[in-house]
Amino acid sequence: FMNFKRAIAGITTNQLLFIEPSMHELLALSNTLLLCTSQHSPLCIDTFTEDLLDNLNKDLLTKCMDFKVDISDDACIKLARIIDNLAKNDAEIELLMLGKSLCPLGRSLRKAIVDSMRHLPLIAIKNKQTIGECELFTVHFDPILTSLYSEPDRKVLLHWSNVMSDENGEIRPDATISKLQQRDFGSSLGYGQIKIARPTIDNLALCHDLCWKQCTIDANSLEAALTFQVHGLRITFFLTRLRHDGIYVMQELSQFTFPRSLEEIAYLKLQNTMESNKASYSSQNSTGGATFVSLKNMRTLLILTDTFCADLFVTLTHSWQLKRLPTHPSIYSLIDSTKNRHRFRALRFD
Numbered sequence: 001f002m003n004f005k006r007a008i009a010g011i012t013t014n015q016l017l018f019i020e021p022s023m024h025e026l027l028a029l030s031n032t033l034l035l036c037t038s039q040h041s042p043l044c045i046d047t048f049t050e051d052l053l054d055n056l057n058k059d060l061l062t063k064c065m066d067f068k069v070d071i072s073d074d075a076c077i078k079l080a081r082i083i084d085n086l087a088k089n090d091a092e093i094e095l096l097m098l099g100k101s102l103c104p105l106g107r108s109l110r111k112a113i114v115d116s117m118r119h120l121p122l123i124a125i126k127n128k129q130t131i132g133e134c135e136l137f138t139v140h141f142d143p144i145l146t147s148l149y150s151e152p153d154r155k156v157l158l159h160w161s162n163v164m165s166d167e168n169g170e171i172r173p174d175a176t177i178s179k180l181q182q183r184d185f186g187s188s189l190g191y192g193q194i195k196i197a198r199p200t201i202d203n204l205a206l207c208h209d210l211c212w213k214q215c216t217i218d219a220n221s222l223e224a225a226l227t228f229q230v231h232g233l234r235i236t237f238f239l240t241r242l243r244h245d246g247i248y249v250m251q252e253l254s255q256f257t258f259p260r261s262l263e264e265i266a267y268l269k270l271q272n273t274m275e276s277n278k279a280s281y282s283s284q285n286s287t288g289g290a291t292f293v294s295l296k297n298m299r300t301l302l303i304l305t306d307t308f309c310a311d312l313f314v315t316l317t318h319s320w321q322l323k324r325l326p327t328h329p330s331i332y333s334l335i336d337s338t339k340n341r342h343r344f345r346a347l348r349f350d
Contacts, residue, residue, distance in 0.1 A: 001247060004028055004047045016336040019207040020345040026211060026335065027250065030328040032240070034210075035060070036252040041346045060249060064224070064239060069299070069306045071106055076295045079113070083266035083293060088117055105302050112147035112301075113293065117262060119143050124260035128197045128232055137174065137194055140258050141230060145175075145192075148305045149226075155180040156189065177226065190226035190308075197232030204339045206231060206349045210238075210250075211331060226308050231349050233258050237304055253307070254300050255348075259292040266293035 008025045011017070017025060024041040027034045035057040040050060048056075075098070082094045095114050099107045119139045125131060131140075137160055150158045158177050175192030178185040193209040195202065209229055224241040237253040259265045328334075 001028070001033055004044065007043060007047065012334050017334055018338075018340075018343055019211075019335050020203045020340075020343045023207050023210060023345075023347055026331060029334070030211075030248075030331060031246050032248040032250050034250045036347060039252070039347050044346075057251060060243075060251060061253070064241065064251075065253070065303055065307050066310070067303065069105065069303050071102075071109070071295070071298050071302055073295060075102060075106065076293070076298050079110070079298070080266040080291070080293045083113070083117070088262065092117065105305055108148055108305060109298060109301055112144040113265065115143035115147050116259065117265065120259060120262050120265070122262050124264060128260075129199065131196065133174075133194055133196050136196055136230065136232075140233060140260070141194075141235065144258065145228070148301065149177055149190075149308055151309075157185075158192075159185070174230075175228075187222075188225075189222070190228075192228045192230065194230040195232075200341055201231075201349055202339075203341065203343070203345050203349065207345070207347070210347075233260060234350070239307065253304060256297065256300075257292075264292055266291055 005028050008028055011025070012029075019026065021041060024034045024044045035053060037054055037057055038050075040048075040053050044053065078098060079095070082091050082098065086094060092114050095110055099110045102110060119142075142158075142160065146158050150156060156177065157180055158175060160175050161173075173191040174194045176185075176188050177190040177192075179187050179189060195206060195209070206229070224239055227238045227240065229236045229238070234255060234257055236255045238250055239253055240248055240250040243249050
């Protein structure tokens, strides 16, 4: 990693970096190693090799995520059948009854689906570009994410504030996961950023959203922080963790397509269900398709929620706090501000 940083320092002495192909390099200057399976910059591959990066990513994911967390085949099929076969009001009642037989994580997932059913249109809006940012998070994302990541009993709230964060005056996150301190918002456990779908992907803006993910760890002395990035109906989850002396590791956990309408939540076909039962979680899974309620999607959401509950409430000991290094003080001064949609980009946003 130090060799990687030295190579980047040599490049930036006489030229600016294009952000689209250089996300790994820019984050490395802030002591962050970005790991996304099969999404590495050329310099990153030359320094580490692609096999080493993918194996390291896989190994670290097994340490931070409990892949034993699961939902039974029977519960998932019942969930899908209730949604598919009943009218919305009847389905809500049946889902409430189903919650009695589920574990706490499963009940949070059931609540997410019920809340989503109350907001989504029956049929999908044809033109995605007509969906504004406010509608995107209030209708499509907030019902699911709030049910999974807001925990009133632990004084944790996901809120859509779009105000400057306390950790960094330059950051205006669309969503913040905050600890409550009596009647005030306290320290942050994570952030979320939203970009609406456009005919042409704004790679520059999407890359900028990833440049400040470690700030909440530094400011709140946390071991890890969860962040999510929304682009249209796609959402990508990241976990950033302080692992070694001054080295943060930022990993892509999963990527989803959230439902556009009630008909996309669960359209049950026996063959699709049987295929879903055979699917296993993958660090590079790209979920979606016609049915949101599938065994693969439900299991992945449970694992992500469990990871949040297990990892994001751990504060660093004094010895680990001494190992933290600050974010690069002038990271944005190293970025070329020009935009070109034809540039190579190492990360996927579609």
